[in-house]
Amino acid sequence: MLNLRQLTKELVEKGWHRGGPETGADDAVIKAIDQRDRDIADRKKSLVDWLNRYKALMGVSTETRASIAGQIIAFADEREEKSLHRDKNKIVSEFSKLKHRIDTVAPRNKTGKGRAVTSLTSKALWCCYPNDIPIFDRNAVSALGIISRVCHLAPIRDQSEYSSFVDVWLWIYNEVESVIGPEDLSDCPYKVRALDRLLWYLGQDGFYDQSDDSSAV
Numbered sequence: 001m002l003n004l005r006q007l008t009k010e011l012v013e014k015g016w017h018r019g020g021p022e023t024g025a026d027d028a029v030i031k032a033i034d035q036r037d038r039d040i041a042d043r044k045k046s047l048v049d050w051l052n053r054y055k056a057l058m059g060v061s062t063e064t065r066a067s068i069a070g071q072i073i074a075f076a077d078e079r080e081e082k083s084l085h086r087d088k089n090k091i092v093s094e095f096s097k098l099k100h101r102i103d104t105v106a107p108r109n110k111t112g113k114g115r116a117v118t119s120l121t122s123k124a125l126w127c128c129y130p131n132d133i134p135i136f137d138r139n140a141v142s143a144l145g146i147i148s149r150v151c152h153l154a155p156i157r158d159q160s161e162y163s164s165f166v167d168v169w170l171w172i173y174n175e176v177e178s179v180i181g182p183e184d185l186s187d188c189p190y191k192v193r194a195l196d197r198l199l200w201y202l203g204q205d206g207f208y209d210q211s212d213d214s215s216a217v
Contacts, residue, residue, distance in 0.1 A: 002147065002150045002151055004147070004151070004172060004175050004176050005175065005176055005178070005179050008176040008179045008180065008198065009179050011198050011201065011202075012179065012180065012194070012198070016197060016198055016201045017180065017185075017188050017194035017195075017197050017198055018187045018188060018197070019187055019188050019193070019197065020187070022053075023187050023188060023189075025049075025050055025053055026050075026130070026190075026193065027189075028046055028050070029046055029047055029049075029050035029127050030127060030130055031046075032046035032047055033047070033072075033073065033076045033127045033128055034076075036077055040070075040073070043069075043073055044066055044069040044070060044073065045069075047069045047072060047073065047124075047127065048065050048066065048069050050127070051065075051068075051069075051120070051123060051124070052065075054123055054137075056119060056120045056123050056124075057120070059107075060106075060107055060115075061107070064105065064106070064107055067105040068102055068105055068106065068120075070105075071098075071101040071102055071104070071105055072098065072101075072102070072124045072127070072128075074101070075097065075098050075101055075124075075128065076127070076128045079128060082129070083129065083131055083132060084129050084132040084133075085132070086131075086132050086170060086173070086192075088163075088166050088167065088170055091125075091129075091132060091133060091134075091166055092160075092162065092163050092166060094125060094128075094129070095121060095122065095125055095133075095162055098121050098124060098125050098128075099117060099118070099121040102117050102120065102121055102124070103117060118136055118161065118162055119135075119136050119137050119138075121162075122134065122135050122136035122137075122162065123135055123136075123137075126192075126193075130190045130192070130193070131190055131191070131192060132192065133192065134165065134166055134169040134170070134173075134192065134195075134196070135193075135196045136162055136165055137200070138203070139199065139200045139201075139202070139203030139204055140165075140169075140196065140199040140200060140203055141165065141203070142202075142203035143199040143200075143202035143203035144165065144168045144169060144172070144199065144203075146202075147168070147172060148168045153167075153168050153171055153172075155167035155168055169195075172195070173192065173195050176195065177191065180194050180195065
């Protein structure tokens with residue numbers, strides 16, 4: 001059986017939870033989301049810049065990017081709480097609400113089918129709830145898929161892809177939080193972001209390279 005705590009401890013010791021320039025960018029976008037009295041155009045630009053950093057708006061026109069950012073900020077301004085307490089039902093509920101808003105302005109293909117926005121929505125939702133939201137991306141899905149098989153972690157059946165993702169992600173987070181918590185998180189102030197980065201590393205294509213042992217420290 002895979003020892004998730006030991007694996008997490010080794011990855012953290014190698015520094016794979018650190019964000020480097022990402023940390024400053026994360027801080028800037030969270031401030032843009034939270035500062036309601038700030039100029040709306042400036043808030044949109046900060047959010048679009050952050051989403052572009054993670055290639056969440058590739059192929060989307062400048063005008064549509066602004067519309068998507070506007071929907072995300074409007075959603076953020078309507079929040080009643082600043083935390084979802086890592087509650088799966090609340091996370092999925094807020095995800096569905098934000099996804100619906102993004103869907104209304106997201107680009108359509110020639111047949112009228114909407115763009116896939118699961119990853120985009122999860123990233124935008126993290127900006128609104130940075131202590132709670134698992135970020136859905138290809139690397140994280142790949143890593144969680146392997147861990148779920150090795151550890152026999154089966155998500156609830158007949159639910160959305162994101163809901164299944166959250167099931168496994170939360171199980172793993174609860175298992176390894178005690179390892180992440182005591183570490184120096186000055187470069188990663190949100191513990192859920194630490195796990196996001198570890199999963200991103202684990203889910204990369206290709207085989208292990210010895211340079212991995214020193215590239216993050």
